[in-house]
Amino acid sequence: MDRVDENSRGMMKPATFRDMGDRRALKDIRNLVGAPPYPCAINKRGLTEKSNLDDKNPSFVARRPVTRKFAATLASKPQAYRQHEQVGNESQHEMLPPSVSSSTALDSSIAIDVDNCSLSDDIELPTVEEMEEMDNCDLKEVEMEDIVAETVPDIDSCDSNNTLAVVEYVEEIYNFYRQTEVTGCASPQYMSHQFDINEKMRAILIDWLIEVHYKFELMEETLFLTVNIIDRFLARQTVVRKKLQLVGVTAMLLACKYEEVSVPVVEDLVLISDRAYTRDEILDMERLILNTLQFNMSVPTPYVFMRRFLKAADSDRKLELLSFFIIELCLVEYKMLKFRPSLLAAAAIYTAQCSLRGFKYWTKTSEMHTAYSEEQLLECTQLMVDFHQKAGLGKLTGVHRKYSTFKYGHTAKSAPALFLMNTGLQC
Template identity: 70%
Template sequence: MEGAGEIRRGVAKPAVVQDVGNRRALRDIRNLVGEAPYACAIRKNKSGLHEHNTTCIARRPVTRKFAATLATKQQTSPQNERIGKENPEKKPESLLTSSNCLNICTDIEEDGTMVDEMEEMDQSGLKDVEMEDRILDSFPDIDSCDSNNPLAVVEYVEDIYSFYRKTEVTSCVSPDYMSQQFDINEKMRAILVDWLVEVHYKFELMDETLFLTVNIIDRFLARQTIVRKKLQLVGVTAMLLACKYEEVSVPVVQDLVLISDRAYTREEILEMLYLCEQEVLILNTLQFNMSVPTPYVFMRRFLKVAESDKKLELLSFFIIELCLVECKMLMFQPSLLAAAAIYTAQCTLQRCKCWNRTSEMHTTYSEDQLLECSRFMVDFHQNARTGKLTGVHRKYSSFKYGCTAKSEPAHFLLNADL
């Protein structure tokens, strides 16, 4: 057949290409076996054999180990093997001879210490990986118990929380944002949040709904000024939006009117919600960003790390809900708040400082980093019963929550050294 003996890039051309409609034969996409990975690395000589371009390859860093491997293996391309069979008198040249390898290494070493530096970098990289593997192996696998639970997403959980840590700053606001408001202040915000805690408890909503509600309120008030008459309406709307995002069953508008002690009419609440849907108020101000890492998502992960029981879990949530009421606690990131709440709860129950290496590794916070935040929490705990805002204390004083609020605060943390 005509053209059967012609060789182009190691593949025989077909004699006839059938014309099937508008289909055309695929072009050479340089994916053939033995094809040169770099255009300047190999070139053909007049005899059709491949010869090595030492000038071009010398620009690539070649270690002694790599050069010796190429020299001993004497790699040949399929094109040379085919030509060797057709013309046995001519022996295919090696892609890279030992003399060429020696010249390459000599040229690189004359120019500088590139080879040594590359070897040192490779060795240091391997040492770092080995060190990380040893560190991880020395800690218990907290997700092994959920290996058969598809909802635990064990394969991705570390990546998920790594993403949460990178993006949690987007959910934070300045602790002094109230200075931008002209008609409301921090005390009014505290009263609103304390009241919403009771509303949340009465409606038996999910824990994540409460944390998202407070986050929506803070992010909205940090960007939008309102009058005090509308503050409770903002809180009600924020809770309804959080319910739509987190809950399966959403409270009806008439229930919101009743819990507001009829301070707002059904029409006013619907008008507020309508404006939100029209991207004029809350959702427009927040740019529809409802997926933010609140302290709740970190609480769940860190409680698992701490191998918590029900008592530690309830006490940790009691402490962190006390922080929701206080505007100054906005100075701490959600992950730090969660870690400090669990640390404070552990100290409260065990009456001593305890923060093991496993908790420190998974939370990325040391005991010294948690101590400042923990002192605030102890102060809130000891004043929860006697203060003016007792919504959280009453909630956690019920039998449903194990009378957690009646536990003795960890006073010794107030005198601990930073």
């Protein structure tokens, strides 16, 4: 009779077939009712961390794979358990023959002599309650990791389809602004090197330029760049007072050429200065300023940070106008040169929020995007509140008149946040 292939589908070996070869008869594996269990049968008690070796055949050690959960189980056991385990391990290594290495003994792929091995009952498995407690600890650990790894909130998702918003690398742009903003600032002590002009003359010039800027209906970027050019130039070049207005109108001409689409002609600047200077004088001053500043017109002004920080603050039109009103008041003040442009922008928005709400308000999103806390903004904010309170007083009221118009929503009439002057900020 031909041999039947056991692996062939749909074919069964006849019951009378007795050519068993070396295979053990079915009755020999002690599967009869009432027979004692086979010594090497695998059960739950057998899945312990190690098994005792039979004295007659100390060949290999059966080990449970050390998973993360099992490692946590061992770590949670008392010290006595660890000492007991260490003694057991030492006894096992002593029982291993010299020809068998420890790495070989731990290899789970090597067959075990099942006829001679006996399973150990010395080490108890953790109870169900212990396993559930360890699982809960793992979950708590993951939850804590998620809380610690807090990311900066995404404020650019709404502009994902706007190519001009460059959301793919807008963060890199503002990281670069932060790295270079100090190099684009003028020294806050440069007036000490000027022999014919002072802080008050500078304030008069800036206040007048704000009115010129409003009359020409120029972009906001132009005003901030104009003031930056004036301060950087005066920090490097001494100027007599009769030429100070010439420096101002020329700086505005340069800022218009950099920022504006339609640039005012030189004759317009001659007329606005009441013909105090000629066309040639303006062009000569233009060359002098450019050479002094080494043609560096690309500097981060407070305006670029204002736009980003207002977006982080989820601003509306009212908050935006009040923030710009406050920061333009700072342009007139020489003492505000000691603050970085990014700090000025953050403090202006914070002051405006406090003024509109009537209490201290600074969200976590604003703090993360501006990198300034309320405590860091305190000194600058208190100065801004003072400027806001005195905006309509004195002779330099150009900013107040500008923001008192309907175009700017009568923002100048808003009440200042005086409570920031009297109380400190809480961390």
